[in-house]
Amino acid sequence: MKVAITGASGHIGSCLVRELVKRNYQVKILVHNFDQNLSQLNVEIVKGSLLDPSALRNLCEGVDVVFHLAAQIALDNRYSGRVYEINVNGTKNMIEAAIYARVKKYIHFSSIHAFQPYPVDEVLDENRPMIESDNIIYEFTKAEGERVVLNAVKNGLDAVILNPTAVIGPYDFRGSFLGQALIKIYQNKLPMLVPGGYNWVDVRDVVDATIQSVEHGRKGEKYILSGNYCSLKELSVLISKISGKKTPTLIAPIYLAKLACPFFQVYSSITKKDPLYTFQSLDILVKSPRVISYAKAQKELNYNPRPLESTLRDTFNWYRTNKLLLI
Numbered sequence: 001m002k003v004a005i006t007g008a009s010g011h012i013g014s015c016l017v018r019e020l021v022k023r024n025y026q027v028k029i030l031v032h033n034f035d036q037n038l039s040q041l042n043v044e045i046v047k048g049s050l051l052d053p054s055a056l057r058n059l060c061e062g063v064d065v066v067f068h069l070a071a072q073i074a075l076d077n078r079y080s081g082r083v084y085e086i087n088v089n090g091t092k093n094m095i096e097a098a099i100y101a102r103v104k105k106y107i108h109f110s111s112i113h114a115f116q117p118y119p120v121d122e123v124l125d126e127n128r129p130m131i132e133s134d135n136i137i138y139e140f141t142k143a144e145g146e147r148v149v150l151n152a153v154k155n156g157l158d159a160v161i162l163n164p165t166a167v168i169g170p171y172d173f174r175g176s177f178l179g180q181a182l183i184k185i186y187q188n189k190l191p192m193l194v195p196g197g198y199n200w201v202d203v204r205d206v207v208d209a210t211i212q213s214v215e216h217g218r219k220g221e222k223y224i225l226s227g228n229y230c231s232l233k234e235l236s237v238l239i240s241k242i243s244g245k246k247t248p249t250l251i252a253p254i255y256l257a258k259l260a261c262p263f264f265q266v267y268s269s270i271t272k273k274d275p276l277y278t279f280q281s282l283d284i285l286v287k288s289p290r291v292i293s294y295a296k297a298q299k300e301l302n303y304n305p306r307p308l309e310s311t312l313r314d315t316f317n318w319y320r321t322n323k324l325l326l327i
Contacts, residue, residue, distance in 0.1 A: 001214075003101075004059045006050065006094060007069030008038055011179070012164070015171040015203045016067060016210060017043060023211070029093050030070065037150070039174040050090030053097065055174070060101035065214055068094050069109045071145075073138060073177070078320050080101035080137040088148065095159075097150045106159040107213055108149045112199070112224065113147060114142040114163060116295065117287045125293040126163075129192075146222075153220040160217035162210060164225040165292060169203035169311055170318035174256040183325055185232075185247050190232045193232045198293045200235075201227030202311040212301040226292040227305040242313055 003020060007013040009027035020027050021041050026045040029141075039045060048055020050070055060066060070078075072086035091108070098106050115128040131143040142168070149159050170180040184190045206225050215225065233251060240247040297303035319325035 002063045003065040004028045004063040005067045006030045011176045013069045047079035056097035059311040060097045063280045065105045077137045089146045111142045112165045113139040120289045124289040162223040190248045197231035199229045205305045209301045209303040223297040226294045228308040
């Protein structure tokens with residue numbers, strides 16, 4: 001089977017490419033700038049971006065399945081135009097190319113953040129309504145991207161939507177925001193923790209479900225790929241247990257963290273790295289639902305996420321092996 005992948009240099013994408021190659025799929029990938037040694041794998045590389053229709057047609061030519069993972073992640077609304085262009089218009093371009101090439105299956109990566117988070121004390125599943133407001137541009141554009149896909153389904157495209165939660169694990173070559181946060185906690189370099197947390201999921205489990213969705217994902221259906229909820233404080237304690245080292249323990253109230261956000265922004269502009277906390281990321285932490293069901297994916301995609309402690313041990317071992325963590 002021949003497949004095409006966008007976002008191959010991202011965390012999920014890099015793991016997916018390697019797993020597909022290992023399973024003897026013929027793989028074509030879209031590469032814009034960063035290829036994280038993908039050129040060393042047995043893959044066909046197409047240069048271009050989601051805003052280049054000709055490159056996307058080239059990518060989709062002769063393939064059976066498209067995995068659309070590429071997206072612009074945003075921790076604030078500073079670049080909302082760019083985020084919308086990539087996450088919504090880029091998705092439209094990708095779908096048009098897939099339809100033109102008559103691909104048999106289209107796997108679209110969305111996010112848990114496409115769903116309304118409230119009420120946080122009730123189980124979140126695939127029946128939860130999607131985000132309508134553009135207060136947080138990333139959430140809004142992921143929901144809009146889903147609407148684009150679902151509209152294409154009405155017109156005949158065999159598409160499946162996947163909604164992972166906070167993805168961590170090995171193969172994080174580019175140093176994702178979540179991966180950098182894990183390393184900072186491990187090295188006791190976070191000045192403070194805040195209340196709230198995330199639902200964490202292993203990238204390898206997400207990839208397994210992604211491949212299962214080719215044969216078993218039903219047309220027009222969404223599948224939540226969640227794992228284990230853990231507050232930042234509980235996460236820090238677990239990392240301390242794994243490392244045998246001291247990790248951050250100070251919990252600052254949300255209002256104090258928000259007061260510090262402008263300073264994080266200034267530091268970010270100097271270092272050219274994503275800020276530690278933003279107003280939006282703090283809001284997401286606080287409003288993150290505690291129970292996110294993966295029952296549908298478990299039933300239909302044979303999805304069974306592993307324990308968080310196992311993921312963290314493997315992650316830090318991978319960081320050390322790849323010289324991203326020196327202790």
